[in-house]
Amino acid sequence: MKTSKADFDATCNLFINSVNNYFRHLTEVDSKLNVPYLKESEGLVLKDYTGMIGISGNRKGFVYISANREMYEDLIKIFIGIDKPSDEDILDMAGEISNVVAGNVRANLGANFMISVPVVFQGMPSQLKIPDDVSIYVIPIIWNSHEAFVVIGLQ
């Protein structure tokens, strides 16, 4: 069943709140929201490192958070005090943010909003295919001078 425009907007707002809560609670630095937009052209909006979560149950689609290495480095420095994290650490951080942001949305949407374990990748993987029947909403955010994209695709 296709998500209605009202449901889609409401779900996107839940993700925005979840992202804001993540940064505020863990870093005491608020994230700022730039103007969100619907993505209609082909291709994905990506930064260097991405954590993607599949959504099933009462909504179907995906959400991902994509940012450059420097943002993840700053977060890892705050969380565990490492100055030069490995690529593996950066990918792990990308996956964990996506997991927490998506999982927190279940506070409002309930247990039938089912999420996968994160899929993490660097750059643009050639085998990544996004279904044609999803509407894609891009939310650019700024945290600590770093830009990241929260991208939500729902059928």
Place this chain on the structure above:
Amino acid sequence: MRLLIVDDSSIMRRIIEKNLKDYDIEIIGMAADGIEAVDMVKKEKPDVVTLDITMPGMDGLACLDEIMEFHPTAKVMIITALADKLTGLRALDKGARGFLYKPVNADDLAKAFDRLLKRNEDKQSRF
């Protein structure tokens, strides 16, 4: 008190480890999925387990069932991003002693462990 940390995120495992350094807790191991966690519980019999739910392979709720079967006195604290009430209730029903929603900061962990350790002391002082 001997602790096993279970989370598929290496960063998250290290966050928990770092923030529990001031407690009288020996971290006896870390596991990245439910299957590895059950093996370690059988071998090490930890007093406390912090347990994520969304993990590849065996998830945290299935892992909790196994832990309760093989080591029912283990105090399991769920630390998960799944913020719906039903998941929390299911975990408590299966035997979890505590529940924390990610994102967790140092204060959240400290309060949760203070409660868990206080309950342990109270229980011991009754005997």
